[in-house]
Amino acid sequence: xxxxxxxxxxxxxxxxxxxxxxxxxxxxxxxxxxxxxxxxxxxxxxxxxxxxxxxxxxxxxxxxxxxxxxxxxxxxxxxxxxxxxxxxxxxxxxxxxxxxxxx
Amino acid sequence: xxxxxxxxxxxxxxxxxxxxxxxxxxxxxxxxxxxxxxxxxxxxxxxxxxxxxxxxxxxxxxxxxxxxxxxxxxxxxxxxxxxxxxxxxxxxxxxxxxxxxxxxxxxxxxxxxxxxxxxxxxxxxxxxxxxxxxxxxxxxxxxxxxxxxxxxxxxxxxxxxxxxxxxxxxxxxxxxxxxxxxxxxxxxxxxxxxxxxxxxxxxxxxxxxxxxxxxxxxxxxxxxxxxxxxxxxxxxxxxxxxxxxxxxxxxxxxxxxxxxxxxxxxxxxxxxxxxxxxxxxxxxxxxxxxxxxxxxxxxxxxxxxxxxxxxxxxxxxxxxxxxxxxxxxxxxxxxxxxxxxxxxxxxxxxxxxxxxxxxxxxxxxxxxxxxxxxxxxxxxxxxxxxxxxxxx
Numbered sequence: 001x002x003x004x005x006x007x008x009x010x011x012x013x014x015x016x017x018x019x020x021x022x023x024x025x026x027x028x029x030x031x032x033x034x035x036x037x038x039x040x041x042x043x044x045x046x047x048x049x050x051x052x053x054x055x056x057x058x059x060x061x062x063x064x065x066x067x068x069x070x071x072x073x074x075x076x077x078x079x080x081x082x083x084x085x086x087x088x089x090x091x092x093x094x095x096x097x098x099x100x101x102x103x
Numbered sequence: 104x105x106x107x108x109x110x111x112x113x114x115x116x117x118x119x120x121x122x123x124x125x126x127x128x129x130x131x132x133x134x135x136x137x138x139x140x141x142x143x144x145x146x147x148x149x150x151x152x153x154x155x156x157x158x159x160x161x162x163x164x165x166x167x168x169x170x171x172x173x174x175x176x177x178x179x180x181x182x183x184x185x186x187x188x189x190x191x192x193x194x195x196x197x198x199x200x201x202x203x204x205x206x207x208x209x210x211x212x213x214x215x216x217x218x219x220x221x222x223x224x225x226x227x228x229x230x231x232x233x234x235x236x237x238x239x240x241x242x243x244x245x246x247x248x249x250x251x252x253x254x255x256x257x258x259x260x261x262x263x264x265x266x267x268x269x270x271x272x273x274x275x276x277x278x279x280x281x282x283x284x285x286x287x288x289x290x291x292x293x294x295x296x297x298x299x300x301x302x303x304x305x306x307x308x309x310x311x312x313x314x315x316x317x318x319x320x321x322x323x324x325x326x327x328x329x330x331x332x333x334x335x336x337x338x339x340x341x342x343x344x345x346x347x348x349x350x351x352x353x354x355x356x357x358x359x360x361x362x363x364x365x366x367x368x369x370x371x372x373x374x375x376x377x378x379x380x381x382x383x384x385x386x387x388x389x390x391x392x393x394x395x396x397x398x399x400x401x402x403x404x405x406x407x408x409x410x411x412x413x414x415x416x417x418x419x420x421x422x423x424x425x426x427x428x429x430x431x432x433x434x435x436x437x438x439x440x441x442x443x444x445x446x447x448x449x450x451x452x453x454x455x456x457x458x459x460x461x462x463x464x465x466x467x468x469x470x471x472x473x474x475x476x477x478x479x480x481x482x483x484x485x486x487x488x489x490x491x492x493x494x495x
Contacts (some may be wrong), residue, residue, distance in 0.1 A: 004117060005110055005117075008113050008116070008117060009113065012413065012417055015417060015418070015421050016416065016420045018424055019421070019424030019427075020420070020426050021422050022423075022427045022428065023427065023458060023463070025456075026118070026427055026431055026456040026457070026458050026459060027457075027458040029326060034331065035283070035492050036283045036453065036455065037153060037455075039226070039227050039281055039283040040150060040153065040154055040283065040284050040286070040287055041153060041154065042155050042157075042224060042226070042227045042284075043156040043227050043280060043284035044155075044157040044158065044287050045157040045294070046213075046224055046227070047211055047287065047288060047291055048157075048158060048159060048211075048270045049158075049196070049209065049211070050193070053338075057106035059430055065182050066242075077167075087122065088238045094406060
């Protein structure tokens, strides 16, 4: 085997070894020893609310204990269902008079 | 398979490296995207699965006209008599609208004795002060996101609530949740229950909802049914319902992204089809020459098989390795936004390393064997023709 072939093989084996090491390391990452998991568990235990801050289309609220199972859009007593246009709150957009003052 | 054949295959790859680099790039990029998205999804899912076990088994909500209303607290006495229930508790919580920032805080009333609370939960809270007269002073414990928002609005160590009945309620910020729990507590404010009642104007005989603890999980559905019969005006949300809800959302989110992936898959398979439909003139001449110098059909197939394996395995592992580094070390910039809502109080969270081996195996099966087959079939077609015919 000449130099370039050896180099090629070395790179090939190195990439595969690093990836396999990564897969094994992350795959068997010990959640039991993780301080992070402990804090998360305790926080939920204390607050006692389902968290859906992620993955919902939550614009105003996070905890989805007041929607049904198949609802994607959030539900809130203050909102008419479906989209930001139906919020009863004013969104702070500068009105004409404010714009005139700025000018 | 001898070492000389491997050496020859590597040299052949080196000779045609520029031609192969496009295939390696597309292959790696496709695997990278697939593994990244599915890793983000499974990481978030795992955290939620772990946390969902800490939630109460059943939540009872009184409904009126499709909306949740306050529930009479004395229903607790009827509920506690049901067999299989170990604990029933009223909850006072709701959303407090903070108009300066256009956000809702989740205000949760906790009926706790401060000393017990501090010994039991002090490892998840950074306390600013341990000396506070909890009976006479309103205090709050906030999520990190809220704390930053309040500081931005010049509320340094205190916050003033507007009561629904009119008037103000000043409260001292006693501490904040640790940043590790941002995902769960970013928009949460904990406060003694009596003050939350005062802010929301909820009388003593009403509460937001009632939570029920059931030690034996197999009894949950039976108890749920009993409660439903007992209180027809209520909606009973079980932990299973919440889990199903999570699953639906993740399926929906991942589905949207995977639909976009179809284009990437189509381009990959076009590439494969192009390879499978025939060899280039150069490749055919190479096979012809090899046959002319005495190579057998099986030797040529072995060489092409080895070439396919080297390219596909290398690309698969390179894509997977890069994806895992990108997701768990760099915390998936850009892609993670796909899974977050659009709340003004979007939490900063850490993606925890988890790998779904089934998904990895599926991606492997979908890409590597397909590529190897796509290189073998045309090579076999060319290898079975006589050498002089190929060369001519």
